[in-house]
Amino acid sequence: MWVLWLIAAGVLFVVEMFTFTFYLLWLSLGALAAGLVALVLPDAWLLQVVAGSLLALALTFFTKPLSERLRNARGFKDTGTDIVGRQGLVVEPIEPGRYGQVKIGGDTWSATSTVALGKGQQVIVVRRSTTIIEVERWGDMY
Numbered sequence: 334m335w336v337l338w339l340i341a342a343g344v345l346f347v348v349e350m351f352t353f354t355f356y357l358l359w360l361s362l363g364a365l366a367a368g369l370v371a372l373v374l375p376d377a378w379l380l381q382v383v384a385g386s387l388l389a390l391a392l393t394f395f396t397k398p399l400s401e402r403l404r405n406a407r408g409f410k411d412t413g414t415d416i417v418g419r420q421g422l423v424v425e426p427i428e429p430g431r432y433g434q435v436k437i438g439g440d441t442w443s444a445t446s447t448v449a450l451g452k453g454q455q456v457i458v459v460r461r462s463t464t465i466i467e468v469e470r471w472g473d474m475y
Contacts, residue, residue: 338367341364359389420458423435435466
């Protein structure tokens with residue numbers, strides 16, 4: 334069972350690297366804690382779940398003020414908000430209601446749009462959620 338917890342921790346950690354929200358990092362650490370409990374007590378699956386959940390909740394609760402303070406600190410630059418207003422290139426077509434891919438600078442983002450956009454079209458980022466950006470055709474706005 335500890336291997337499954339370790340795999341879950343690894344997957345959550347990798348997804349966290351794409352989002353930088355810290356929530357998945359705390360869940361990853363919770364899964365790692367559950368895996369350690371599973372390594373010591375392989376049959377105590379309820380204790381594994383409780384240990385992992387408590388650690389993830391504690392990290393979420395106690396680090397939220399710290400992360401807020403860091404985000405509001407002078408000199409902090411959130412790379413995610415800087416992306417709004419930047420120009421990109423569609424590398425995988427976007428259909429309304431379906432995701433496509435847009436390259437902005439050296440990064441590739443999953444993107445949505447209210448209109449169909451073909452590969453190679455220039456777009457501008459109008460909104461960003463955690464990992465998905467919303468784009469419009471470059472010529473439609475300017």
